[in-house]
Amino acid sequence: MSQRMILNETSYFGAGAIDNLVKEVKGRNLGKALVVTDKELVKYQVVAKVTQLLDNHGLPYAVFDETVANPTIEVVQKGIQAYKAEAANYIIAIGGGSPIDTAKAIGIIINNPEYADVRSLEGAVATAKRSVPIIAIPTTAGTAAEVTINYVITDAENKRKFVCVDPHDIPVVAIVDPVMMSSMPKSLTAATGMDALTHAIEGYITKAAWELTDMLHLKAIEIISRSLRGAVNNEPIGREGMALGQYIAGMGFSNVGLGLVHGMAHPLGAFYDTPHGVANAILLPTVMAYNAGYTGEKYRDIAKAMGVTGTEAMSLQEARNAAVAAVRQLSLDVGIPAHLREVGVKEVDIPALAISAFEDVCTDGNPRDTSIAEIDKLYRAIY
Template identity: 65%
Template sequence: MVNRMILNETSYFGKGAIKEIVSEFKQRNFQKALVITDKELIKFGVATKVISLLDTAKISYEVYDGIVPNPTIQVVKEGVVAFKKAEADCIIAIGGGSPIDTAKAVGIIVANPEFEDVLSLEGTAATKNPSVPILAVPTTSGTAAEVTINYVITDEVNHRKFVCVDPHDIPIVAFVDSDMMMGMPESLAAATGMDAMTHAIEGFITKGAWELTDMLHIKAIELIGRSLRDSVAGNQIGREEMALGQYIAGMGFSNVGLGLVHGMAHPLSAWYNIPHGVACASLLPTVMAFNKDYTGEKYREIARALRLKDAEILPLNVVREAAITAISQLSKEVGIPSTISELGVKAADIPAIAEDAFRDVCTPGNPREASVSEIIDLYQSLL
């Protein structure tokens, strides 16, 4: 079997890493950037940390700040127009998954205009050209959008999210700077952090997992497990460790896929605009329980990474339950709702939502196959 790994060309890590953006821009002979971000990041001075560096270095740029949570087809189309109007030759994406995912879609469409309808990018579209160069600056510790070949767009008309998987979309440079993440409120740190934990666990047990990605996911689980609480509390070291942990998880899952948690989370966000990380976290323990008998010794390895007592010697069925309980407790401690009814999910919608989850591109990667009726049962158990 042949396994493929695709990663960033260059990444910078640590406090102050964004200062390298000027040298990267100039060394690559870029002339003008379109900065893609959102109004809140500008309002609260997060994006301006990067913009001020551009101003000082006299780098030419224009800003598109029309990004919304769970970015839509229309947002992407507006971004394409903004890029062309700016006559830019690169994109600087500042934010969490929404700005960076939008930047990927914009960059791909500018380089491959035959996909300008956006919808045709779903799945593994046969794009011919690499994206417009993207320099990515994450401001959350969770999505790993800066290192993955995936992005997610919302089709508002049909109440669905669709996943795009394209090696051509990966940012050429990432700047993973904990200073950029210190502005996250506790709720966002918790949601994105549990999204990262979901990436690590699903990537570890997905059907496509192999030794190299297993190594990455286990280290990510260890880092996230020990640092998420501190990150949520606003501790800088915790946020720096989370920034690294979520990036490492992204290195793995981007190359092997995810599973049913993400398959079920995407329609929840599309139907109710639930933050993606919250949707994932609310589902994770239940789906872990659903999968447990199809994972071999992997839950023992998760338990070891979480430093659970006697993980080495406990019977397999016991250590599996201990790993699930530990994840459930972590989620509870950082304030994630334990039921989806708390998120506004309506019982009457579940059959249609389950159909969307069954068709989601992430669902086939799950270690245990799930029917529509089983997905309905899982949703209903969380009401």
């Protein structure tokens, strides 16, 4: 059986990595940029760290700052209009998963206009042409959108999120600079960090996992587990660890998929605009327990990677319990709510949420096959 790995052409890591932007733009002769970001990052001068570099070297750009959390079809279409109006040649995406996902959709549709409705990009679509060049500069340590072939768009009209999987959407350059992440508030750091941990754990146990991605996911679990608490306290070593750990997780899961945690988290974002990382963090321990019997020895590996001692002497069930407990404790330590009702989920919506989760593309990758009825029970158990 053959396996496929798709990664960025070029990535930079570490404090000061942002200084490589100008070299990449000039070396690739990219022309005028559309900077895709959000108003908060403009307000707090995060975008200015990038645009100042462009200004200093006379590199042209325009700013599109209308992206939102859980980006919508409408926002993507506005971005396409802005790209055309500004006669841009490439995109610089600055932000978390939302601006980078928005940039991916814009870039794909510019070169593949037959998908202008956006909805037709759902799933594994075989677009004919690569996206316009994208340079991705993440400001959160969680989504790894800068290294993945996935992006998620919200269909607000139908209260659903859909996942797009396309090798043509991957940014050509990723600049992963922890300094760009230092202004993240504690709550966002915690949420995006738990999102990264979910990527690593789900990628490790998904049906499509194999040895190369297992290596990446286990290392990501280790780095994230030792770094997230420090990152939440804005410690430089924690920030740097999270910047790297989330990227490594992205290298893996982008190529093998995810599972039921993400399948259940996506409807929460569509129904209530729940932050994606928070949704994942609330769901993760319970769904891990649900999947435990279908994961072989992998939870022992997860527990060990998270720093649990004595895992070799544990029974298999004890090791599985230890892995779930370690995840639950980390989530508690960084201030994630424990129940769905705490983030505005309505019990009356659970049947509809369960249907949407069952139909989500990520759910198929779960190690344990499931049903609408079982997903309904899981939502209620966490409610």
